[in-house]
Amino acid sequence: MQLATPELAHEAGASAREAFRRAGGVGLARRAEAEPDLRKGEVRRLLQALGLEDLRARDGLEDLVAAGEVCRAAGSVALPYPVVSMLAAPPGFAALAPLVPGGRLVDHGDLLKPAAAVVLGDGHREVAEARPARPGRLAPFVAEVGLGGRVKTGTDPERDVALWFSLSAWWVLGAAERALELTVKHVNAREQFGAPLAKLQSVRFRVADVAVLVRGLAELARYTAWRFVRHPADAVVDSLALRVVAQETAQAAFRTAHQLHGATGFCDEHDLSVLSRHVQSHVRLPLDHERTTALLVERMDEDGFEGLFGRHR
Amino acid sequence: MDYDFGPEAHSLRTTLRERIREQLPADFHGCFTEDPADFELTQRFCRQLARDGLLTLAWPREYGGRDGSVWEQTVVREEMWAHHEPRGPQYMGLNWVGPAIMRFGTPEQKAHHLPLIGNGEVVWCQGFSEPNAGSDLASLQTSARLVDGRWVVNGQKIWTSYAQLAQYCMLAVRTARTEPRRDGITLFMLPMDRRGIEVRPIPSMLGPQHLNEVFFTDVEAHPGEILGEVNGGWAVIRYILTRERVGIARYARCDRLLNEVRAERRESWDRLPGSLRARYAKSAVHTRVARLLTYRVVQAMEDGSLDDGDAAAARLAVTRGDQEVTDVLMEVLGEDALEARESGRAPLDGAVEDYWRYAQAATVASGALEVQQQLLARAVLGGGRAARDS
Numbered sequence: 001m002q003l004a005t006p007e008l009a010h011e012a013g014a015s016a017r018e019a020f021r022r023a024g025g026v027g028l029a030r031r032a033e034a035e036p037d038l039r040k041g042e043v044r045r046l047l048q049a050l051g052l053e054d055l056r057a058r059d060g061l062e063d064l065v066a067a068g069e070v071c072r073a074a075g076s077v078a079l080p081y082p083v084v085s086m087l088a089a090p091p092g093f094a095a096l097a098p099l100v101p102g103g104r105l106v107d108h109g110d111l112l113k114p115a116a117a118v119v120l121g122d123g124h125r126e127v128a129e130a131r132p133a134r135p136g137r138l139a140p141f142v143a144e145v146g147l148g149g150r151v152k153t154g155t156d157p158e159r160d161v162a163l164w165f166s167l168s169a170w171w172v173l174g175a176a177e178r179a180l181e182l183t184v185k186h187v188n189a190r191e192q193f194g195a196p197l198a199k200l201q202s203v204r205f206r207v208a209d210v211a212v213l214v215r216g217l218a219e220l221a222r223y224t225a226w227r228f229v230r231h232p233a234d235a236v237v238d239s240l241a242l243r244v245v246a247q248e249t250a251q252a253a254f255r256t257a258h259q260l261h262g263a264t265g266f267c268d269e270h271d272l273s274v275l276s277r278h279v280q281s282h283v284r285l286p287l288d289h290e291r292t293t294a295l296l297v298e299r300m301d302e303d304g305f306e307g308l309f310g311r312h313r
Numbered sequence: 314m315d316y317d318f319g320p321e322a323h324s325l326r327t328t329l330r331e332r333i334r335e336q337l338p339a340d341f342h343g344c345f346t347e348d349p350a351d352f353e354l355t356q357r358f359c360r361q362l363a364r365d366g367l368l369t370l371a372w373p374r375e376y377g378g379r380d381g382s383v384w385e386q387t388v389v390r391e392e393m394w395a396h397h398e399p400r401g402p403q404y405m406g407l408n409w410v411g412p413a414i415m416r417f418g419t420p421e422q423k424a425h426h427l428p429l430i431g432n433g434e435v436v437w438c439q440g441f442s443e444p445n446a447g448s449d450l451a452s453l454q455t456s457a458r459l460v461d462g463r464w465v466v467n468g469q470k471i472w473t474s475y476a477q478l479a480q481y482c483m484l485a486v487r488t489a490r491t492e493p494r495r496d497g498i499t500l501f502m503l504p505m506d507r508r509g510i511e512v513r514p515i516p517s518m519l520g521p522q523h524l525n526e527v528f529f530t531d532v533e534a535h536p537g538e539i540l541g542e543v544n545g546g547w548a549v550i551r552y553i554l555t556r557e558r559v560g561i562a563r564y565a566r567c568d569r570l571l572n573e574v575r576a577e578r579r580e581s582w583d584r585l586p587g588s589l590r591a592r593y594a595k596s597a598v599h600t601r602v603a604r605l606l607t608y609r610v611v612q613a614m615e616d617g618s619l620d621d622g623d624a625a626a627a628r629l630a631v632t633r634g635d636q637e638v639t640d641v642l643m644e645v646l647g648e649d650a651l652e653a654r655e656s657g658r659a660p661l662d663g664a665v666e667d668y669w670r671y672a673q674a675a676t677v678a679s680g681a682l683e684v685q686q687q688l689l690a691r692a693v694l695g696g697g698r699a700a701r702d703s
């Protein structure tokens with residue numbers, strides 16, 4: 001047993017965090033909302049400079065965890081780019097777009113070409129067309145895609161789904177961690193009734209409860225990466241379990257962050273508001289919490305779920 | 314990064330499961346039952362483990378152990394708790410009494426106590442909590458006064474598990490009125506048959522043996538029975554509590570019961586409400602998370618980098634998980650969950666009902682949930698003591 005993060009992954013995450021910070025952090029997302037083409041220019045160049053094209057997320061544990069750490073860094077600033085879809089792309093494609101049957105919305109689905117869609121339970125399809133959806137306050141870079149015929153990617157569609165879910169959970173981890181950091185900073189600085197909010201026990205308990213969830217998600221993300229490599233047959237059920245925990249963590253972390261920030265946290269000039277809105281695409285697409293849970297139940301029934309005493313099935 | 318326990322730990326797990334299968338009946342639910350034969354089973358089991366060299370696997374070789382790796386120790390904790398702790402109350406002697414004596418004891422204390430614990434021959438209880446000192450342990454009032462070279466102990470302890478079975482008590486007493494209060498505490502290792510000690514069991518929903526009151530009336534204690542320094546007991550207590558925080562692998566019992574209930578209800582599983590099946594699935598996932606957070610603590614202890622926040626986070630996840638899983642499993646079993654074990658109709662011989670009752674105390678025992686939240690908040694937010702005092 002050795003739980004330390006591989007050096008390569010650690011460095012990849014640190015480099016990405018530093019690069020995103022220098023580029024303006026959450027400010028990039030704020031600017032991209034006003035000027036969407038920023039994604040194709042400044043943000044793409046930023047990622048190219050990080051050398052992400054060399055990462056082979058599906059080819060080994062070190063690269064997979066490194067990809068996860070990059071997604072975590074991107075999530076922490078709501079980077080306006082489909083980093084998860086890019087890193088999960090099958091060979092020969094620029095992006096992987098996950099959809100449920102009948103689904104049509106893909107975050108940044110108009111940006112990377114060619115993209116392969118993976119439809120849950122229905123294999124790979126060509127993304128024939130994509131156009132920006134009418135931008136909403138939540139998930140402002142969502143695009144509406146139209147699917148073409150089946151395409152051969154040379155990859156297992158189930159494993160592709162699992163990879164996308166896993167990397168997306170790392171993204172959510174980064175966002176939830178940042179929400180917690182912002183909350184810690186705020187409650188230590190903000191004084192009410194003559195003392196910082198952080199002195200109030202109710203506040204301390206809420207923060208502690210979010211910290212448990214965030215730490216738990218971080219551990220599960222690493223473990224799921226290891227199982228993706230060592231126990232590939234369980235990749236789907238493991239990634240669904242990870243996604244459920246990521247969704248629970250995001251819900252609790254952002255709810256608590258908003259509650260403790262008060263009105264300040266709803267203002268777009270505050271990073272919390274931007275992070276809270278932009279993380280919605282990862283939490284809700286292609287499956288929201290209820291639907292992810294339903295699929296997890298289904299897959300647990302079929303595949304089981306590995307525990308200390310065999311499979312829960 | 315590798316989550317594989319390695320061949321030695323795997324082999325140990327297999328051996329322990331074999332021993333349990335060979336030596337304990339299938340319906341064994343721990344020794345804290347109305348049947349004294351269950352306690353005898355655990356005593357025999359401990360002696361057999363000692364003969365096999367497995368009881369003190371975690372201990373250093375110089376004290377009769379096998380220098381087991383932290384991961385082998387984790388396997389022992391998981392297998393024992395998952396199988397209703399067949400070491401009975403002796404787990405405390407192995408997990409924290411013995412190690413505390415190794416760390417703070419005199420050569421004479423080590424020579425006397427460690428072989429008794431290591432051979433599976435002695436039960437200890439922990440005399441820490443008092444009616445007015447629970448989570449706030451430093452406020453304890455049971456006192457010891459030095460009179461003509463001997464200490465005289467007076468006071469009361471409460472919630473003392475296994476006190477009726479124990480031969481020894483690790484007793485925390487006040488030996489000085491100091492500020493801070495923790496600087497006036499001393500630990501004694503007292504034989505429970507010493508004159509002036511009276512144990513009164515407290516009937517409880519947890520079952521027999523779990524809760525007792527212990528009264529000390531002019532009990533004599535000798536200087537050689539002090540563990541550590543006079544008025545230096547807080548350092549020993551901190552050491553003990555740190556070991557207790559990872560002492561019980563509650564998630565392992567949850568993991569096993571989740572499997573067993575699912576197998577037991579195989580025929581009717583599809584007829585359960587969808588919402589309940591979803592809760593079952595999530596509780597299995599949360600059990601995995603609790604296990605991983607515990608592994609992080611084990612790794613940090615091994616690396617010497619453990620902080621209060623890591624330990625508290627793991628403990629919060631593990632104890633809440635205990636209650637989540639047992640709540641879900643009680644509902645899966647429906648009205649059958651209330652059948653008494655003795656009726657012969659209880660699913661899994663009442664294992665779920667038994668653990669649900671025990672799990673109610675998970676967030677209270679060994680440091681209440683709110684204390685763990687405070688420890689974690691201090692690690693995350695800083696400013697703990699000022700905040701607590703406010």
